[in-house]
Amino acid sequence: MPYTYLLECEDGSYYAGWTTSLKNRLEAHNSGKASKYTRARLPVKFVYWEEYESKVEAQKREAAIKALTRQKKEKLVSSFQESHNRMKE
Template sequence: MPFTYLLKCNDGTYYTGWTVDLEQRLKKHNQGTASKYTRSRLPVGLVYWEEYKTRSEAQKREATLRKLSRKYKESLIESFKTS
């Protein structure tokens, strides 16, 4: 199943992505081989994810999340922690 996810980087910034294997993708990010952005901000931690039925849905949600403000992302993460 495809996922859309948010990572919190070591410098406090957030990274948004999508994948079909969340565990493997997180491992790749922390090895420095998944994205240029996270490579210089290690370690990263998974703080939020959503599961989708199709790759297309996950990619569309990723695009939407990228446009959201930091404040909105943080409120999304907080509501995720309490659910």
């Protein structure tokens, strides 16, 4: 299944992307092989992700997330983390 994700870089900036494997993509980013942007801001960590039925849906969502303001990305991350914390309880 394809995923859309948001990474937080060491400098606090965000990076949006899509992948079919979250684990492999995080390894690629942290090894400096996935993106020129994240390569200069290591290490990175996932702070948000969504699962989709198709690659096209994931890519559309990636573009929509990239267009968000930083404040809206922060709200997205905050609500995602709150919902995941509730699931752990």
